[in-house]
Amino acid sequence: MTATTGTIDGTTLIAWGFQPGKWFGRALAEANRLRQAGADDDAIFIALQALQPVETLLRTNGLPYGVFLDAEGELERANLAAVTAHMDALMRVPTIVAGAVMPDACPSGTALGTIPVGGAVACEDAIHPGFHSADICCSVAITVFARKDDPRRILDAVQAVTHFGPGGRKAMIVPDFAPDIDATLQANPFLHGLGNIVTGHFGSQGDGNHFAYVGHLSSSGQPALVTHHGSRGLGAQLYKRGMAAARRHTQIVAPRVPAHNAWLQASSEEGQAYWQALQFARSWTKASHFAIHDLAARSLGNAVADRFWNEHNFVFRRDDGLYYHGKGATPSWAGFSPDDDGRTLIPLNMAEPILITAHRDRKQALGFAPHGAGRNLSRSAFLRQEKPGLPEGIDVRFYCGKADLSELPQAYKNAAAVRAQIDKYGLAEVIDEVIPYGSIMAGDWGQDAPWRKKRR
Incomplete structure (x- = not known):
């Protein structure tokens, strides 16, 4: 590892074996904060290991969800099809553990996987502003x-x-x-x-x-x-x-x-x-x-x-x-x-x-x-x-x-x-x-x- 003095930069992190990415800005800020506080390189290295992201992937298939919407007539069936298409995509998001669709549900956007009006989801350790x-x-x-x-x-x-x-x-x-x-x-x-x-x-x-x-x-x-x-x-x-x-x-x-x-x-x-x-x-x-x-x-x-x-x-x-x-x-x-x-x-x-x-x-x-x-x-x-x-x-x-x-x-x-x-x-x-x-x-x-x- 490098010496325990001086500013830590991206070259330092790469030399320590970290993969560069969008997380480097946060990592450099934390590394230099720890150095100024007197931490040695071993302690900084351990702290950065905890910060290094592990990619969370979309599910291959969406989770099942409750549908409490009856469709009668062509318009209602088309609306239900649009709602379920969005929900099927939405339920692939890895933070979501359960979902449901209310009787008055309708799409609220065109991008696939946009939560519909009348949609509800439960998420683990996650707050989704878009929801x-x-x-x-x-x-x-x-x-x-x-x-x-x-x-x-x-x-x-x-x-x-x-x-x-x-x-x-x-x-x-x-x-x-x-x-x-x-x-x-x-x-x-x-x-x-x-x-x-x-x-x-x-x-x-x-x-x-x-x-x-x-x-x-x-x-x-x-x-x-x-x-x-x-x-x-x-x-x-x-x-x-x-x-x-x-x-x-x-x-x-x-x-x-x-x-x-x-x-x-x-x-x-x-x-x-x-x-x-x-x-x-x-x-x-x-x-x-x-x-x-x-x-x-x-x-x-x-x-x-x-x-x-x-x-x-x-x-x-x-x-x-x-x-x-x-x-x-x-x-x-x-x-x-x-x-x-x-x-x-x-x-x-x-x-x-x-x-x-x-x-x-x-x-x-x-x-x-x-x-x-x-x-x-x-x-x-x-x-x-x-x-x-x-x-x-x-x-x-x-x-x-x-x-x-x-x-x-x-x-x-x-x-x-x-x-x-x-x-x-x-x-x-x-x-x-x-x-x-x-x-x-x-x-x-x-x-x-x-x-x-x-x-x-």
Whole structure:
């Protein structure tokens, strides 16, 4: 070996018998850190042996997985074929030990092996940012009001205090869900520098299938507000940073694994930092939901009688030590989160009741239930084939003025069929419903975007 003084470089490592590769940068940093700390070459050599990667290969054949989706008709069969093609490829990823497909599953990307909406996988010592996607902690929250009220008045109040569409709020709300948010952001490499988004996007709902929905409980007639959104720009930036780190790691340990299936080693320092960042995003999103609800409640002068929430786009760690990733899948097991009270929400579409469910923990489904927003056609394909109309009998509003026709009920899977399959496969127990009065969605906010005006 070389002498125990001076800087260690790549030539030194090659002379010691190490194979050069993308891991050399990390190895050189560690080797020189150890040398400066006084370690001799033998100790450094042993430490680098532990760092040298052993390639983790894709499985030759994918693992079997549970399918809880019945297909009737040509469109549904084509959708199921696409979903299973993605899952067959996905289940070759070496970190995955089990998988399942929910009744509302549909593809969420074109690259083979992209986890579908309604897909769930359990992974060993691995967090896959691509399996929760950029809409981290997309979730549903309900507030039940103490006093009966005019539902139109409630919807008006919500419309006045929420924000849909790109960017954040004009009138910002300062988050107060954690004792020292700035210190948390500063200390975590995945959150550092995101303070403006944390504040600016708080209490906003984005676009797409996110909504504010007003109705009443079937059981008691009490009015209820349900909101649906994720962690907005915070989640998008966290996902971007997480994917970059995951790809760096996976290029070293499993370069043949597709980039969209990259992972962070959960037990590593970087993996733990990402896990903590996910928990921050979760707390932020929960607080963001209820900040909107509280503003509406104060405007109405109506007290809060009950509230709860649940995410359906997140990573969970169960007692078996595995990391359970749900992409558009609702957890349905006791203690899935610190604030679980045994109830979850499954929305279907704006014209249908939102289901309030109790847990069933179907093992073959990895303990998940659907989140209710699956499609048989992509947005663009739906609009090419259909000319949908606004549903009758409910108050439908689009925050940005123009209707987004790809979000109308006809764009989604048959609600009765999804609910029947929840019952058939024992994925959750429906214990109550929120009967719809009306809802607010972002609408087609891009219709008047500058590039579209120029083209016209």
